[in-house]
Structures are given as C-alpha cells and as structure tokens.
Amino acid sequence: xxxxxxxxxxxxxxxxxxxxxxxxxxxxxxxxxxxxxxxxxxxxxxxxxxxxxxxxxxxxxxxxxxxxxxxxxxxxxxxxxxxxxxxxxxxxxxxxxxxxxxxxxxxxxxxxxxxxxxxxxxxxxxxxxxxxxxxxxxxxxxxxxxxxxxxxxxxxxxxxxxxxxxxxxxxxxxxxxxxxxxxxxxxxxxxxxxxxxxxxxxxxxxxxxxxxxxxxxxxxxxxxxxxxxxxxxxxxxxxxxxxxxxxxxxxxxxxxxxxxxxxxxxxx
Amino acid sequence: xxxxxxxxxxxxxxxxxxxxxxxxxxxxxxxxxxxxxxxxxxxxxxxxxxxxxxxxxxxxxxxxxxxxxxxxxxxxxxxxxxxxxxxxxxxxxxxxxxxxxxxxxxxxxxxxxxxxxxxxxxxxxxxxxxxxxxxxxxxxxxxxxxxxxxxxxxxxxxxxxxxxxxxxxxxxxxxxxxxxxxxxxxxxxxxxxxxxxxxxxxxxxxxxxxxxxxxxxxxxxxxxxxxxxxxxxxxxxxxxxxxxxxxxxxxxxxxxxxxxxxxxxxxxxxxxxxxxxxxxxxxxxxxxxxxxxxxxxxxx
Amino acid sequence: xxxxxxxxxxxxxxxxxxxxxxxxxxxxxxxxxxxxxxxxxxxxxxxxxxxxxxxxxxxxxxxxxxxxxxxxxxxxxxxxxxxxxxxxxxxxxxxxxxxxxxxxxxxxxxxxxxxxxxxxxxxxxxxxxxxxxxxxxxxxxxxxxxxxxxxxxxxxxxxxxxxxxxxxxxxxxxxxxxxxxxxxxxxxxxxxxxxxxxxxxxxxxxxxxxxxxxxxxxxxxxxxxxxxxxxxxxxxxxxxxxxxxxxxxxxxxxxxxxxxxxxxxxxxxxxxxxxxxxxxxxxxxxxxxxxxxxxxxxxxxxxxxxxxxxxxxxxxxxxxxxxxxxxxxxxxxxxxxxxxxxxxxxxxxxxxxxxxx
Numbered sequence: 001x002x003x004x005x006x007x008x009x010x011x012x013x014x015x016x017x018x019x020x021x022x023x024x025x026x027x028x029x030x031x032x033x034x035x036x037x038x039x040x041x042x043x044x045x046x047x048x049x050x051x052x053x054x055x056x057x058x059x060x061x062x063x064x065x066x067x068x069x070x071x072x073x074x075x076x077x078x079x080x081x082x083x084x085x086x087x088x089x090x091x092x093x094x095x096x097x098x099x100x101x102x103x104x105x106x107x108x109x110x111x112x113x114x115x116x117x118x119x120x121x122x123x124x125x126x127x128x129x130x131x132x133x134x135x136x137x138x139x140x141x142x143x144x145x146x147x148x149x150x151x152x153x154x155x156x157x158x159x160x161x162x163x164x165x166x167x168x169x170x171x172x173x174x175x176x177x178x179x180x181x182x183x184x185x186x187x188x189x190x191x192x193x194x195x196x197x198x199x200x201x202x203x204x205x206x207x208x209x210x211x212x213x214x215x216x217x218x219x220x221x222x223x224x225x226x227x228x229x230x231x232x233x234x235x236x237x238x239x240x241x242x243x244x245x246x247x248x249x250x251x252x253x254x255x256x257x258x259x260x261x262x263x264x265x266x267x268x
Numbered sequence: 269x270x271x272x273x274x275x276x277x278x279x280x281x282x283x284x285x286x287x288x289x290x291x292x293x294x295x296x297x298x299x300x301x302x303x304x305x306x307x308x309x310x311x312x313x314x315x316x317x318x319x320x321x322x323x324x325x326x327x328x329x330x331x332x333x334x335x336x337x338x339x340x341x342x343x344x345x346x347x348x349x350x351x352x353x354x355x356x357x358x359x360x361x362x363x364x365x366x367x368x369x370x371x372x373x374x375x376x377x378x379x380x381x382x383x384x385x386x387x388x389x390x391x392x393x394x395x396x397x398x399x400x401x402x403x404x405x406x407x408x409x410x411x412x413x414x415x416x417x418x419x420x421x422x423x424x425x426x427x428x429x430x431x432x433x434x435x436x437x438x439x440x441x442x443x444x445x446x447x448x449x450x451x452x453x454x455x456x457x458x459x460x461x462x463x464x465x466x467x468x469x470x471x472x473x474x475x476x477x478x479x480x481x482x483x484x485x486x487x488x489x490x491x492x493x494x495x496x497x498x499x500x501x502x503x504x505x506x507x508x509x510x511x512x513x514x515x516x517x518x519x520x521x522x523x524x525x526x527x528x529x530x531x532x533x534x535x536x537x538x539x540x541x542x543x544x545x546x547x548x549x550x551x552x553x554x555x556x557x558x559x560x561x562x563x564x565x566x567x568x
Numbered sequence: 569x570x571x572x573x574x575x576x577x578x579x580x581x582x583x584x585x586x587x588x589x590x591x592x593x594x595x596x597x598x599x600x601x602x603x604x605x606x607x608x609x610x611x612x613x614x615x616x617x618x619x620x621x622x623x624x625x626x627x628x629x630x631x632x633x634x635x636x637x638x639x640x641x642x643x644x645x646x647x648x649x650x651x652x653x654x655x656x657x658x659x660x661x662x663x664x665x666x667x668x669x670x671x672x673x674x675x676x677x678x679x680x681x682x683x684x685x686x687x688x689x690x691x692x693x694x695x696x697x698x699x700x701x702x703x704x705x706x707x708x709x710x711x712x713x714x715x716x717x718x719x720x721x722x723x724x725x726x727x728x729x730x731x732x733x734x735x736x737x738x739x740x741x742x743x744x745x746x747x748x749x750x751x752x753x754x755x756x757x758x759x760x761x762x763x764x765x766x767x768x769x770x771x772x773x774x775x776x777x778x779x780x781x782x783x784x785x786x787x788x789x790x791x792x793x794x795x796x797x798x799x800x801x802x803x804x805x806x807x808x809x810x811x812x813x814x815x816x817x818x819x820x821x822x823x824x825x826x827x828x829x830x831x832x833x834x835x836x837x838x839x840x841x842x843x844x845x846x847x848x849x850x851x852x853x854x855x856x857x858x859x860x861x862x863x864x865x866x867x868x869x870x871x872x873x874x875x876x877x878x879x880x881x882x883x884x885x886x887x888x889x890x891x892x893x894x895x896x897x898x899x900x901x902x903x904x905x906x907x908x909x910x911x912x913x914x915x916x917x918x919x920x921x922x923x924x925x
Contacts, residue, residue, distance in 0.1 A: 057780070080783070081780075081783040081784055082783050082785075082786045082787055082789070085783075085784060086786050090784070090785075093784075097778050097780065097781035097784075098778070098781070099773065099777040099778055100778070101773060101776075101903060102770060102774065102777065106770045107774075109767050109770050110767070110771055110774040110782070111786075113768075113770070113771050113786065113787060114785065114786025114787065116767060120763065123763065123767075123768060124762045124763060126762075136766060136767055139767060175785060176785075178785075179785055179786050
C-alpha cells in the first residue's frame with residue numbers, strides 16, 4: 001500500500017485554544033518518510049490551524065511536534081517559522097501568497113535565500129567577494145531551472161500577480177521547493193482548479209515527491225484528488241482526529257461519512 | 269525628589285485631571301476613526317486647533333457672546349472634519365492604507381500652513397471670561413471654575429457618547445462597521461454617512477477640547493494642535509485603540525504622568541514632551557493592544 | 569544563443585553607464601566653475617535630498633516600514649559631524665549657557681571621517697531603536713518612529729553640554745561642495761542599486777509584499793527589517809551631516825517633523841520602491857520648493873505690485889502631496905526603474921540600474 005518508511009513528522013497530543021475555543025484538540029499523527037499523506041475534514045475542522053502549528057505560526061497550548069531531518073530528530077514546536085523552514089519544511093497557502101510585485105524568478109530566488117551563504121554586504125563590493133557573486137549567479141540559474149521543470153519558464157520575468165491562476169499555484173510550489181525542503185505541506189493545492197486540471201495535479205504531486213525526494217502532507221477538499229494521490233489519510237472533525245487509514249478504509253468509514261454528510265446519511 | 273504639601277499636590281491633581289481629560293477628548297476622535305477605518309487621522313490635532321481659532325475669532329474678534337461663539341466654533345470645526353474626510357480620505361477607501369495615511373499627513377500639513385496664511389503665524393492671546401476665572405478656595409486649595417469645568421464637561425460628553433454608541437441605531441452601525449465594513453455595507457447601511465458622522469463627532473469633541481485649551485492656556489497659534497494631537501493619539505493607543513473609555517483612561521494617565529513627574533522632579537521639565545513618546549514605546553512593547561483594547565490578528 | 573546577446577547588451581550598457589557618468593562629471597565641473605552661490609546651493613540640496621530620499625525609500629518603499637523618524641537620524645548625523653569638525657576655539661566660545669563637555673572639546677576629525685561617523689552614529693541609534701520598535705507593524709511603527717525622532721530632538725535641546733541646546737551650532741565650515749555631495753550620492757546610489765539588485769533586495773521586497781509568506785520561506789523577517797532600517801538610518805545621518813555642512817548652522821528646530829514630510833514627499837512623488845523615482849523626486853521636489861518661493865515674494869506685473877503671501881509656499885506644497893496621493897498614487901516612476909534596456913525598448917525587461925545621476 002505505501003512506500004512508507006519511518007515517521008519523519010509526528011504530532012504528539014497537540015492542542016490549541018484561542019480564547020475559549022479549542023481549535024485543535026489532542027491531535028496525534030505521524031507522516032512516514034516519502035509518503036503522500038492527506039489531512040481532510042469538513043470546513044472549520046482545524047486543518048489549516050494544524051498546518052500553522054507545524055510551520056511555527058501558532059504555538060500549541062499543549063503537545064509538541066517532532067521532525068526528523070538528516071541531522072536528527074528534533075522538536076520544532078516553539079521554533080519561529082523561518083527556523084522551521086530552515087529545518088526542511090516548506091508550505092503553500094490556501095489563498096495563494098506570492099510576492100505580488102516581484103517576478104516569478106525573484107519569487108523563487110527569495111525561496112533560495114534561506115540556503116544562501118553569501119552576506120548582503122558582500123554583494124555591494126562584488127570585486128572583493130567573487131564567491132558571493134558566483135553563488136548568486138548559481139541561485140539565479142537554479143531558480144530558472146526550477147521554473148523550467150514546473151513549466152513556468154515563459155513567466156520567469158513576469159510579475160507574479162500577472163500570472164494565470166494555475167501558474168500562480170505552481171509558482172508557489174516552485175518557491176517552496178527553492179528552500180530545498182525534505183517535507184512539503186500543500187494547503188488545498190486543487191482549490192479553484194477545473195476537473196481536468198485537478199486530474200493532472202495527481203501526477204504532478206507524485207512527480208514532485210519522486211523528483212525532489214519529498215514527503216508530502218496535503219489538505220484537500222477535492223475527494224478525487226485526495227483518494228487518487230494520498231497513501232494514507234487523517235480525518236479531522238471539530239479539531240479532533242476521528243479516523244485514519246488508507247483511502248479505501250476512509251471511504252467506508254462510518255464516522256467520516258457522518259462528519260461530512262451528517263448523521264442521517266451515515267445511518268442510511 | 270521634590271517634597272510638597274497636600275495642598276500643592278491637590279493643585280497638581282486638579283491640573284492633571286484637566287489636562288488629562290483634554291487629551292482624552294482629543295483621543296476619542298483618533299480612536300473612533302482608527303477603530304473604523306484603521307487610519308491615523310493626522311489632521312485631527314489641526315481640527316482641535318481650528319476649534320480654538322474659531323472661538324477666538326468669534327468672541328475676541330467679532331465680539332459675539334460666548335455661548336454663540338462656542339457653538340459656532342464647534343459647528344465650524346465639525347464641518348472642517350467632515351470636509352477632510354470627504355476630500356482627502358474617501359477617495360482612498362479602497363487604496364492601500366498607507367496611501368490614506370500619507371494623505372492624512374498632507375492634510376494636516378495643509379491645514380497648518382493654510383492657517384499660517386489666513387490667521388498669520390503670530391500667537392494671539394485669548395481673553396478669558398472673568399466668570400470662569402474668579403478664584404475661590406476649597407479647603408485651602410485655590411481654584412478657578414474653569415479648572416473644574418474642563419473635567420466635568422469632558423466626562424459628561426464621554427457619557428453622552430457612550431450612550432450614543434451603545435444605545436442608538438447610528439451607534440450600532442458604527443460598531444458594526446468597525447467589525448466588518450463590507451458586510452455592514454451589504455446590510456444596507458450607508459457606510460459613508462456613518463463614517464462622516466464619526467468624523468463629525470470626533471471633530472466636535474476635538475473642537476470642545478480646543479476651546480477649553482484656548483481658555484486654559486490663553487492663546488492660539490497655527491501649530492498648537494501638533495503636539496497635543498500626537499499626545500492624544502498616544503493616549504488612544506495607551507488606552508487601547510478603538511475603545512472610547514480606553515481613550516479617556518489613556519488621556520488621564522498621560523495627563524497625570526506629565527503633570528506629576530514634573531511636580532515631583534522639576535529638573536525634568538525640559539523633557540516633558542518626551543514622556544508621552546516614552547509611554548507609547550513602553551506600552552507597545554509590553555501590551556501592544558493597550559489597556560482596554562482588543563487584539564486584532566492577521567489571518568494566515 | 570540568448571546568452572551571447574545578453575552579454576553584448578551588458579557590454580553596451582556598461583559603456584553607456586560609464587559615458588553618462590563622465591558626461592555628468594563634466595556637467596558638475598561646469599556647474600562648479602560657472603554657477604553662482606545660490607544655484608550651487610540648490611544643486612547641492614538636490615544631491616543631499618536624493619541621498620535622504622533613497623535612504624527613506626529603502627526603509628519605506630522597498631521594505632515597507634512606514635517610518636516617520638528620518639529627521640531625527642538627520643539630526644544625529646548633523647550634530648555628530650559638526651561636533652567633530654568644529655575647532656576647540658569655536659567650541660569654547662559657542663557654548664555660552666553651559667560649558668561643553670571636556671571630552672568633546674578636543675575631539676577633532678577631518679570632514680570625510682566626520683561624514684562616516686555621522687552615518688555610523690545614526691545607524692547605531694537606528695538599530696537600537698529598531699530592535700524594540702520594528703516588532704510593531706504598519707501605522708504603529710510610523711507613530712513610534714516619529715516619537716523617537718521627537719525624543720532625539722528633545723534630547724538635543726536639553727543636553728546643552730553636548731549640543732549647545734536650543735542655540736544650536738553656528739559657523740560649521742562649509743565643507744559640502746558640489747563634488748562632495750554628488751560624490752556621496754554616487755556612492756550611496758551604487759550601494760542601493762547593488763543591494764536592491766541582489767537577492768537580499770528580493771528578500772526586502774518580499775518582506776514588504778507579504779511578511780507571512782516571507783517568514784514561511786525561511787526569511788528572518790525581523791532581521792531583514794532591522795538591517796534595512798539600519799542601512800537607511802546610515803543614509804539619514806550622512807544626509808544630515810552633508811546638510812549641516814552646507815547650511816553651516818544647525819539647531820534642533822531644523823529637524824522637526826516637517827523635514828520628514830519633505831522627504832516623504834520626495835519618495836512618494838518619485839514612486840515608492842523606485843530608486844530612479846527617489847532621484848527624480850529629489851530633483852522635482854527640491855526645485856519646486858525653491859521655485860515656490862516666488863509666491864512668498866512680492867511680484868510686480870505691469871506696474872502692479874502684488875504682495876507676497878508668507879507661508880503660501882508650504883500650502884501649495886502640502887496640497888500637491890494630497891493631489892499626488894489621490895490622483896497618482898504610484899508617483900512619477902511607480903515601482904519601475906530606469907535601465908538602458910528600458911531606454912532602448914529592446915523588449916527584454918532587464919533590471920540593471922543605469923548610471924543615471
């Protein structure tokens with residue numbers, strides 16, 4: 001069923017409260033290395049909140065998140081988002097968040113900055129620091145190559161805001177890949193796509209995983225995409241985990257149908 | 269530290285109460301506009317200045333009776349406030365917020381310089397009505413009626429405003445706009461009118477503050493609104509931006525900090541205008557939402 | 569191949585940049601030898617305002633931090649430079665209210681060193697201020713930086729043994745000449761162009777456009793903002809020092825919020841986020857401010873004497889700021905930059921900054 005290895009990402013009893021509202025409660029889940037795993041649930045189930053906890057935007061009220069990278073396993077809860085990214089997790093956003101006024105290639109280059117060793121002041125005196133200049137040239141050509149691989153080469157010098165919707169989604173992924181992650185979180189990659197585009201997305205996500213040696217965790221509402229690409233699925237409802245398993249098990253799961261369609265549908 | 273008698277302390281106390289409530293009155297205009305439009309209305313301090321000038325012209329120059337002069341000044345400043353919104357802010361409602369902010373700076377700069385041209389840059393003395401200045405003493409503290417009138421009028425106005433906001437339909441509309449301007453528009457509320465009303469109320473209060481300020485420190489000049497304006501904005505932030513009781517509380521706190529620190533440490537008097545800014549930076553670092561503010565969070 | 573075409577373009581652009589720099593140097597040489605003092609002063613002011621505009625634009629237009637504190641950093645620069653340049657004799661006679669701190673009395677440095685010291689002092693102050701304040705966003709940042717600039721002014725007014733208080737400093741040698749100011753502008757321009765064309769420049773723009781996305785992409789946005797703010801403050805201090813040495817008199821009143829408004833006007837009129845824009849803005853705003861003096865002086869047309877209106881200059885100036893922001897928010901340049909490829913309309917949208925002055 002899966003090509004899965006040992007878990008790279010694991011959440012341990014993660015709970016977060018906003019005021020009196022419990023947005024995520026006692027969430028424990030794991031994602032195996034090299035897997036494509038889905039996180040699904042009805043609107044307001046706490047999926048994006050879980051993403052925000054993993055990527056360091058929210059600090060959980062209790063519980064912790066562990067991430068295994070080549071350097072070893074470490075807790076990433078409490079790390080600021082940029083440190084989480086440095087550790088090897090990259091993400092996209094539900095409502096695309098590109099750097100609107102910059103060109104596609106600049107967007108991707110910003111992604112590469114986290115791995116850049118040359119310092120900013122070295123770029124003011126390139127004659128003294130040819131190494132930093134060379135590194136930046138490499139970053140530029142790598143960015144272009146990445147755009148080519150994702151079929152965005154013709155937009156390389158267009159402003160991100162001017163790209164068509166689908167291209168913006170891919171550019172966001174390209175930018176995330178430029179941070180050289182080992183783990184990619186996709187927040188509703190199929191949102192706003194027509195059936196044909198979302199069918200293509202299945203192959204695209206698999207290729208991403210294989211070409212870039214990634215583990216992928218994705219939030220998605222489009223059940224065709226989820227069932228088509230995910231090897232394992234976790235289901236959230238009202239902040240709590242209600243089921244997990246292979247796509248076929250989830251499809252048949254009583255509680256999942258109840259959460260999505262209501263009690264009557266589940267009983268029928 | 270300066271040692272002082274209880275009488276002296278009470279004197280300072282009354283002073284601080286007066287200054288603080290004036291800051292509070294100005295701060296309300298900032299806090300209401302910021303609460304609704306997320307805009308620092310830089311021109312607000314200049315509306316305060318206009319209020320002071322209008323009362324000066326009405327009573328000193330044109331010899332109108334005080335009651336008429338005060339009403340005319342409030343009305344004039346209110347109209348100016350509405351005009352500022354209409355001309356300089358309304359065209360920028362859908363623009364990035366920073367544009368409106370720059371426009372606000374431009375308007376403030378414009379009103380100040382226009383006042384220099386129209387009123388001349390020279391400070392002018394205001395004649396205080398003798399009735400308000402007749403000193404009397406209570407338990408050893410010498411007071412003038414004006415010193416008591418300022419906080420009393422301020423608190424009455426705040427009470428009236430609270431009633432307006434929490435008990436009337438326009439008040440409901442204001443609160444609703446500050447939560448979600450688009451939804452309020454969809455529900456059929458004339459948003460622009462309510463915003464104009466907000467500016468009108470804020471400007472009227474600033475004018476009242478300006479008039480009382482002109483009476484307390486009896487003179488007017490075109491740049492008199494800048495420093496009290498900034499301080500009042502700081503008071504609004506200190507109290508929690510968007511909250512009217514917070515604005516009053518912030519104003520009073522600032523009044524007390526300014527008066528009392530100089531009363532006890534006279535050597536600091538040169539730094540008086542810096543206190544407010546220090547207070548601002550401290551509150552922003554310790555509790556960015558202010559004493560009574562709600563948290564505004566960015567959605568991710 | 570495409571690459572070859574690009575490198576020949578690069579060669580052409582490099583030549584053109586050198587050529588125009590040489591032409592500009594010749595122009596300065598001509599101006600320095602044949603223009604009168606008043607005109608030279610305005611030409612100097614243009615360069616200084618361009619430096620200040622560029623540094624404010626780096627903070628505000630490029631990194632998106634609404635700072636209203638530039639006048640304060642200018643004040644630091646102007647005072648540091650003046651204190652280093654004034655001779656001990658001048659200092660002893662000037663401090664009337666209280667004697668000058670002995671430590672400062674004998675300290676003395678050449679002009680260029682004082683400029684660097686001015687920039688560094690402003691940068692250090694800027695960095696110290698940035699550390700607490702840049703955690704704030706948007707409007708609060710504006711009001712807090714404005715607060716700091718006022719605090720700096722109040723400190724200068726009150727620390728008489730160091731600054732001579734409200735009397736200010738007089739008789740600063742007029743070291744700022746047209747070569748000096750345009751030399752500084754050239755250095756600042758090259759540095760800003762290099763920064764903004766490097767990946768760090770991309771990062772600053774990213775922080776401006778979407779801070780949350782930038783953080784997700786592994787950027788320590790706080791550090792980036794502090795850096796940009798500090799670099800901008802260096803420019804503010806440098807500009808203030810040049811200004812002090814041009815006008816030869818400084819006092820705390822010179823560095824009121826009005827000064828910041830003038831710079832804001834330069835940046836907004838030129839185009840937020842555009843390097844070219846700041847330079848165009850400096851030229852337009854500086855000359856306009858001078859030209860507007862007409863309305864304050866009496867004019868006689870056909871025998872009629874029209875009295876000047878004192879203060880009218882700033883009325884028109886502020887009105888223009890409002891008109892620009894309402895009707896042409898993006899300013900003259902928008903976010904575009906001048907480049908030779910753009911100049912020749914060769915189609916490819918290169919990002920190389922030209923050597924414009």
